[in-house]
Amino acid sequence: MNATTDLANRNTTERRKAEITREFVKSFSIVLVFVGICVLFTSLNQYFFTWNNWLNLLRQSSINGILAIGVTFVILAKGIDLSVGSIMALAGMVAANLVTTGNESPILFAIVAALGTGAVLGLANGALIARINVPPFVATLGMLSMARGLTLIYSDGRPIANLSAPMKWIGSGNVLGMPVPVLIFFAVFVIGWITLSRTTFGRYIYAVGGNEKAARTSGISTRTITASTYVISGLLAGLGGLVLTARTTAALPQAGIGYELDAIAAVVIGGTSLSGGRGSLVGTLFGALIIGTINNGMDLMGVSSYYQQLLKGAIIVLAVIADQIRK
């Protein structure tokens, strides 16, 4: 009996090791790309490889990273979410309104309001898609416009500034030398990674994205799973909106325009398949870091943002080509 347990335990450890190796190999190519880009910028600019710049780079990547993690859930379940940029603007606006000087509610209210706004709009997306069978592209394209409209109506087109100190701290504070946005990003990543790889819910997401009909035959409530990925995406968009507002120390009605595309780009560069069922959050993490590094490195070198756009586009296409070749 003891021998069997022993053997079983050893098998488990070996299996775990194998699993880690596999994860690593799968994401190895993207790590390599990331390291390559870092080496390139280090050789081109002496300031690039400094602690301060790394903190800066991580801070710059964190908002896109948070959004991209949410969008990964959606894409894994064979959906798409175009509305995260607009949702974050509205969520940021709602949160800011609660914590301006003169009308200073506890910071917790702002956090709950931002996350709640995101989750509710995400649920609206999910209901349209999973209940009424509106194609995800159309439903979230509609939400992109509607949430932006709501933001403009709510703010009357004006920014909300004069945020309370705790709110500003979310954007510019440090804990143990780490910027708060970066800590939030990593916390979200860890929770997301555990959810996707260790829970039944995570497995169901992969199954629904891989083959919805087979998932349904197997007894999975596919509608609920699909809808929840949009709630998660909306919730994280709300969180992203909160951090963005705190970082810019004002909620702007035009905040977050185009952010959905950067988030999708991070997911795609990270190797998650747009046809669902394949991919990982580790990929998304590095996808977001790669985008952040390119922006940061080229800023340092004084490359015009016009060229940055061009290069980012080229990298997205190259990432997908590399993925095709690997297959």
Place this chain on the structure above:
Amino acid sequence: MVDIIHENATEAKSPGGIPFLLEAENVAKAFHGVPALRKGDLKLRPGTVHALCGGNGAGKSTFLNIVMGLLRKDDGTIKIKGHAVDFKSASEALGHGIAIITQELSPVLEMTVAENIYLGREPKRFGAFIDFGALETQAQKLLDDIGFPIRASARMSTLSLAETQLVEIAKALSFDADIVIMDEPTSAIGEHEVHILFAAIERLKSRGSAIIYVSHKLSEIFDIADEFTVFRDGEFIVSGLVRDVNRKELVTHIVGREVKFVEKERPNAGAPILLEVRNLSRNDEFRDISINVAAGEVLGIYGLLGSGRTEFLEAVYGMEKPTSGEVLLAGKQVPRGSPRESIRMGMAMVSEDRKDSGLVLSSSIAHNITLSALSLMAVSGFVKKQKEKEVVEEMIRSQRIKTSSSELNVENLSGGNQQKVVFARCLTTDPRLLICDEPTRGIDEGSKQEIYAFLRDFATKGHGVLVVSSEAPEILQVSDRIAIFKGGQLVDVIDGHGATQQSIMELAS
């Protein structure tokens, strides 16, 4: 290009021409050092149907892909009409008069039948504008010639699955090829269309063409083929005339050992009723169907394509909601339209199409096996890896799934092994009633017998099985009773121990 094809066709027809249209010898192919085909031999005579037989992994597909120019051979020779060839692409093979009909359908749904058949080869006016009139006439003539009852002007999206398959066949024949490869051409079509197809094959034969016919349905091979060649484990085993061999001998060649055909015993009379279906209807798909399955019984449902058999199973299982009627399992009402609830009550379903609704191809074998029962292996939503691993290993052993690791993606498995994964997934929830829709489609003979044995065994434990099949021999082999469906109605329920192929086919058509 067109000229070459005609030239070849005349050559083949000429009396006293070459004895073989295709001669392959010692063809070999390895993938990453693993040989998939070691010794592929095949000799194809003009005017014959040549059945290429073999289990999954026998090397048939690799061989055919080499002949088709989709893969390059590592070794060996292929001669077309006496000339050695080595095709680099499918279009090169097509240029030498080799056409293929595959299982995978790829129609452009928004185009007409005629446009689909001549896609990329449309007759043109002034070299630029498609001559739609000529296109349609040409296509209609082709369809009439081979006897397919389809309008060339019909939109592809209005066609049934069987008709779509016929169009795909017509398309292959439109190349005037003298070697036609048919890979499981009947997997998606009904009995009626099979007759139409066989008539078309006879016409091809009479014009001097030869057909390489691949099918797991042995009865078809005995119906249509003149010669046969068997591959096993990547090697040529034997070839000969179909009329010189019987079913059992052929199966023995394919499997490599003598196969024991499953025997069935009568279930206990007076066993309690497990499944009770009362007056189940769904729109105009099926009407007013009442059926019982007793504990320990296998109930077969036989019917032609479109008889409502699949729709009925899906309604019983809850994939679709019935419009009226009820389903009871062991006396308890099964909630409508929820596979989740059906599983909870003790049902499991092996669905018709592994790729479409049976498996998550992008996931691992292990994850597919545990998909239905994952919540039983989890504590507050977190999967207990150890528990999961035990279940997976037990299932791989008991279902004899051949794989080096349960972490491999299920898409890497052969059809027979994939189907075993589907069965394994169904069994993890410990069901009392197993619903199977075409459980052995596209599976080799050896694995088929294993599945029949499993179904019988499952029933003997006091469980019930409800199985649909379009293959009469299969239904006869596994069923205690046979329900005959026709046009959405239950025609008759007959005793499965005395029924014959003749009797059930007559009732169904």
